[in-house]
Amino acid sequence: MLDYHLHLWPHGQRDSAPTLEQVAAYCERANAAGVTEIALTEHLFRFVQADNLLRGFWDDEPDVALRASMAEYWDAHAHADLDDYVHCVEDAKAAGLPVVLGLEVDYYRGRMHEVAELLAGYPFDVLLGSVHWIGTWRFDDLSDPVSMGQWSARHVDDAWDGYTSAMEELAASGACDVLAHPDLVKVAGHTPEHPEECWDRLTEAALSSGMAAELSSAGWRKPVDEAYPSRGLLERLVARGVPLTTASDAHRLRDVADRAADLAATLEELRVDTLRAFRERRPVTIELGAPSSRP
Ligand SMILES: [Zn+2]
Numbered sequence: 001m002l003d004y005h006l007h008l009w010p011h012g013q014r015d016s017a018p019t020l021e022q023v024a025a026y027c028e029r030a031n032a033a034g035v036t037e038i039a040l041t042e043h044l045f046r047f048v049q050a051d052n053l054l055r056g057f058w059d060d061e062p063d064v065a066l067r068a069s070m071a072e073y074w075d076a077h078a079h080a081d082l083d084d085y086v087h088c089v090e091d092a093k094a095a096g097l098p099v100v101l102g103l104e105v106d107y108y109r110g111r112m113h114e115v116a117e118l119l120a121g122y123p124f125d126v127l128l129g130s131v132h133w134i135g136t137w138r139f140d141d142l143s144d145p146v147s148m149g150q151w152s153a154r155h156v157d158d159a160w161d162g163y164t165s166a167m168e169e170l171a172a173s174g175a176c177d178v179l180a181h182p183d184l185v186k187v188a189g190h191t192p193e194h195p196e197e198c199w200d201r202l203t204e205a206a207l208s209s210g211m212a213a214e215l216s217s218a219g220w221r222k223p224v225d226e227a228y229p230s231r232g233l234l235e236r237l238v239a240r241g242v243p244l245t246t247a248s249d250a251h252r253l254r255d256v257a258d259r260a261a262d263l264a265a266t267l268e269e270l271r272v273d274t275l276r277a278f279r280e281r282r283p284v285t286i287e288l289g290a291p292s293s294r295p
């Protein structure tokens, strides 16, 4: 198994200097859960380099409250140094730890070319592509009343359509390797009566871009209380041969490799026997081995 989606810092907590000890502790906990390789994938928006490039992407948001909320969120997050982070993970690799260098990259409409240019200057192994906001609406920020209030002000079908469109555009940009938590829009527990059309579009986005998709246990820790993606979407991805990674999306040590055994059981039910890993953004196939040897 892999844990290809890990953060060093919880949201709402200021970043600290990344250390080899923290990465080593993540590897140790992952290994104890049967995970053989991890990817550190901190959010791009936690780094001053992203601040320099992307600050103010919310400026044309007409809703004053949403605009202010995004500005505040951005200010609270964009402080770490990308070079320090990269050096720390590269040092961990050099020390022989089973870790690869990644990043979680949000979709910035009309800005992905500049984002790709920034990231091309670093030796990333894997880039996760994510949609956490529709326009400037942070639909998954459960702690923000302004963001959560929007779920009452909008139609669920429209939210899903906007999310799916952003994922399609992100995939088409070619900037990333893996579609992270592919149906994150369900996080707060709002699902349309017929999600199948969005599932089909998300599957097509993965196929046409050649991206892998992530099977993540993080949804079990959220109000929706199920893995990402939902079974219906996962079955579509598997049926069409979209390669998968597995992930916990932990933001702290105790959640590293969370429910890896449940993810393994899901893969076994669907007869998935390989995962996709990455080296220098090139795909590598990982054999899961006999079911009995899985965690
Ligand atoms: Zn995410």
Ligand SMILES: [Zn+2]
Residues within 6 Å of the ligand: 005, 007, 104, 249
């Ligand atoms: Zn994440």
